[in-house]
Amino acid sequence: MWYNNILETIGNTPLVKLNTITKGVPGTILAKIETTNPGNSIKDRMAVKMIEDAEKSGKLKPGGTIIEGTSGNTGMGLAMAAIIKGYKCIFTTTDKQSKEKVDALRAFGAEVIVCPTNVEPEDPRSYYSVSSRLEREVPNSWKPNQYDNLANSQAHYESTGPEIWEQTEGKITHLVVGVGTGGTISGTGKYLKEKNPNIKVWGIDTYGSVFKKYKETGIFDKDEIYPYITEGIGEDFLPANVNFDVIDLFEKVTDKDAALMTRDIARKEGIFVGNSAGAAIGGLIQLKDKLKPEDIVVVIFHDHGSRYMGKMYNEDWLRERGFLQDEKLTAKSILAKKDSTEIVTLDATKSVLEAINTIKSMNISQIPVTQQGMIVGKIAESDILTALLENPGLKSAPISEIMTATFPFVDLNTSIDKISSLINKENSAVLVEDESGKIEIITQYDIINAISG
Structure with missing residues (x-):
């Protein structure tokens, strides 16, 4: 048996029991592994559904261009379907999204425009606004608008919900889903509650998003909105696909907990998943007191x-x-083990001869070069030797004429591995700003000293 094209392989994803990461959580915890879809995410389901509905209604015509604001996964599903069906794609996304997502979309031949995250949805620079403007400007184009296009929820009502019901033989008691557009939780939850109204549907939200407070109070509170790192969940507006009647409660998870839990899923269960899965498991663990040993919980791994x-x-x-x-x-712990000495610098206007004298008297090989107090470069013994061999008259020239690029700057939290990789033939040291704002230098000797100390 074979499939006629890649789109026919979407769906029928496995349900896998979690054994280690949810120890201490009552009940049987099952993960719906949506990474086995051809675009490696659950968004393949709704991307194809939205395109098929638009084709039927005449909104998407042959040879047309699909324009969408997407964090990457919906774009992947749309781009894959567009290749099979003969459409072009232009996607807008935010600078919060991982480079890998953007590169993947471009690999499928899509044009990707990266927009700023920290602006209001109504701002003309936002990825929502840019995609809407392009839809108006590009002939024969169509914008799926995954947030408000109810084909999104319908895709999960028709496929994800029935799959989970069959795979658990109707025994599911709880559905746990990270909420972004709301399509997955609303469509899947609606189907499952029609089968059994006692099934609890829990939405996982993030700090900086409006969902939890809106569900609990009915108030859309702009003060709840601020930038966050977690990808794929939370919003700063209310998408039409979020059916608050289907969702019983929302639980917020911090960026840190979501990120660390994402890594733990790979390390403890051998399942390689994205950020929203970490948030979902983090939220489930926070809600464990609401569960009983006989419960069957399904968590979506997007x-x-x-x-x-x-x-x-x-x-x-x-x-x-x-x-x-x-x-x-x-860098912070290396500095703590290092003797505190004033960093030696030379102003860019000083002569090459003065640099030679400083290097000799201080018994050092490289010196940072400053201009108006800012470090703008470095001068090394080897630079001076090369320059004077070519032109002995350069002794009286300012060192700005022969200086090279400055030492790399690192953050206090930068690991020893990263620092070591930056120290090489061109750079015998790195620079770091300490907690008081003072510039410090870390050399290879300092690293050896810190390790052996």
Whole structure:
């Protein structure tokens, strides 16, 4: 047996029991592994449904262009379907999204426009506004608008819900889903509650999003909105696909807990998933007191970990945000073990001869160069030797004429691995600003001293 095209392989994803990460949580915890869809996310389901509905209604015509604001996964589903069905794609996304997601969309031949995250949805620069403007400007185009297009929810009502009901033989008691557009939780939850009204549907939200407060109070509170790191869940507006009547409660999870839990799912269960899965498990653990041993809980694992390699699966990224404890040495701990000495610098207007004298008297090989108090470059013994061999008359020239690029700057949380990789033939040191704002230098000797100390 074979499939006629890749779109026919969407759906029928496995349900897998979690054994380690949810220890201490009552009940049987099952993960719906949506990474086995061809676009590696649950969004394949609704992307194809939205396109098919638009074709039937005549909104999407042959040879047309699909324009959408997407964090990556919906774009992947749309781009895949567009290839099979003969459409072009233009996507707008935010600068919060991982580089891997943007690169993946471009690999499918889509044009991707990256827009700022920290603006209101109504702002002309927002990814919502830019996609709407392009829809008006590009001939024969169609915007699926996954947030308000109810084909999104309908896709999950027709496929995800029935699959879960059959796979659990109707025994499911709780559905746990990270909520972004609201299509997955609303469509799946609606189907399951029609089968058994006692099934609880729990939405996972993030700090900086409006869903939880709106569900509990009916108030849309703009003061709840602020930038957050977690991808794929939470919103700063109310999409039409979020059916608050279907969702019994919302639970908020911090960026840190979501990021660390995402990594733990891979390490403890061998399941390589994205950020919203970490948030969903984090939320479930926070809600464990509401569960009983006989409960059957299904958690949706939306997308694949490969889209987060530069983020949740990168230790330096986690350290920069203070999400990871100092298991390894960092710039901060290296400085703490180092004797505090005033960093030697030379102004860019000083002569090459003065640089030679400073290097000799201080017994050092490289010196940062400053201009109006700012570090703008460096000068090394090797630079001076090369320059004077070519032109001995340069002794009286300002060092700005022969200086090279400055030492790399690192953050206090940068790991010893990253610092070591930056120290090479061109750079014998890195610079770091300490907590008081003072510039410090870390050399290879300092790293050896910190390790052996």
